[in-house]
Amino acid sequence: MAENDPEVRTVDIVFEAEARTLDKLKSEVTITSKYSNFEVTLQTDEGKLHGGDASAPMPLHYFAAGVVTCLMTQMKASAKRLRVPLEGVRMGASFHWRIEQSGRDPYSSVPVGFDIDIEVDSEAPLEDVKNLIEWAKKGCFAEQALALPCPVGHRLKVGEDWVAV
Amino acid sequence: MAENDPEVRTVDIVFEAEARTLDKLKSEVTITSKYSNFEVTLQTDEGKLHGGDASAPMPLHYFAAGVVTCLMTQMKASAKRLRVPLEGVRMGASFHWRIEQSGRDPYSSVPVGFDIDIEVDSEAPLEDVKNLIEWAKKGCFAEQALALPCPVGHRLKVGEDWVAV
Numbered sequence: 001m002a003e004n005d006p007e008v009r010t011v012d013i014v015f016e017a018e019a020r021t022l023d024k025l026k027s028e029v030t031i032t033s034k035y036s037n038f039e040v041t042l043q044t045d046e047g048k049l050h051g052g053d054a055s056a057p058m059p060l061h062y063f064a065a066g067v068v069t070c071l072m073t074q075m076k077a078s079a080k081r082l083r084v085p086l087e088g089v090r091m092g093a094s095f096h097w098r099i100e101q102s103g104r105d106p107y108s109s110v111p112v113g114f115d116i117d118i119e120v121d122s123e124a125p126l127e128d129v130k131n132l133i134e135w136a137k138k139g140c141f142a143e144q145a146l147a148l149p150c151p152v153g154h155r156l157k158v159g160e161d162w163v164a165v
Numbered sequence: 166m167a168e169n170d171p172e173v174r175t176v177d178i179v180f181e182a183e184a185r186t187l188d189k190l191k192s193e194v195t196i197t198s199k200y201s202n203f204e205v206t207l208q209t210d211e212g213k214l215h216g217g218d219a220s221a222p223m224p225l226h227y228f229a230a231g232v233v234t235c236l237m238t239q240m241k242a243s244a245k246r247l248r249v250p251l252e253g254v255r256m257g258a259s260f261h262w263r264i265e266q267s268g269r270d271p272y273s274s275v276p277v278g279f280d281i282d283i284e285v286d287s288e289a290p291l292e293d294v295k296n297l298i299e300w301a302k303k304g305c306f307a308e309q310a311l312a313l314p315c316p317v318g319h320r321l322k323v324g325e326d327w328v329a330v
Contacts, residue, residue: 009266009267012263012264015259016259019237019257021240027237036219038212038219038226057203059231060306061180061203064182067224068224069207073190076190077271081269081270090186092181093181094179096177097178102174106242106243109306110309111310118330119322130321133330137319142225144262144273144274146317147315149312154302157282
């Protein structure tokens with residue numbers, strides 16, 4: 001285990017979010033991190049076809065943005081540490097889900113495939129660039145959360161108590 | 166299979182992102198979706214401690230925002246379909262990763278736990294609220310992508326070709 005290996009350093013990274021519903025399908029969320037000492041408040045909405053006002057990005061705009069830019073940051077940070085020259089990176093990504101719905105039930109969503117195409121401006125040998133991408137993938141918080149099964153725990157406030165749901 | 170069940174309707178939902186690195190640790194990403202007909206361009210940065218300028222949210226701010234607000238939207242949409250009265254929802258969420266790093270290698274990141282606490286303003290019976298949350302979890306694109314293993318495919322542009330990496 002990494003925790004028992006004296007040569008492995010570990011740091012805990014925690015992001016916290018406080019969200020509340022606004023009018024119709026709008027929500028507002030404030031995200032903080034002790035690690036970054038940076039707080040941001042964002043609003044989300046849905047399109048008019050789905051009962052929203054299209055007044056703000058949809059939740060999945062932020063989700064997709066977070067996944068891709070996390071990998072971008074890891075490419076740059078890993079390049080520095082691996083001493084791989086890196087002028088710039090461009091990525092084109094696709095996030096594909098399928099909705100399944102029957103009768104009057106709400107729908108269920110199923111992830112189908114997430115793909116990222118990477119273009120790298122670098123004078124480094126191809127093998128070095130491939131190695132850089134491997135490290136960036138391992139370092140990318142978002143990608144690791146997608147690739148590994150990460151059940152989300154939920155609690156509901158019932159009276160003064162928190163009940164697992 | 167859902168595709169073979171005539172009573173199950175399916176809809177494909179695809180979000181696409183185009184990203185490029187900017188100066189230092191900054192990135193810019195444009196996210197589009199045919200489904201929502203809404204396009205947004207966002208910038209990300211890292212904190213000064215990590216070589217950035219703290220000029221924009223970090224990728225994980227957007228990632229966490231997307232996960233929580235996706236579930237918020239699903240709560241509202243599912244409540245409407247299930248005819249559960251719902252005045253408002255508040256959520257407090259925690260996203261916890263651990264960095265592991267040794268020698269001069271870049272770090273690897275490991276998801277530790279994601280938890281969401283939910284407060285619901287509703288006159289509905291507790292069982293109806295619990296059922297609503299179950300449906301919202303199943304409908305939440307982000308949560309399903311976290312809970313299920315979703316390997317991300319990568320291709321690198323080498324000359325004029327795209328090579329799997």
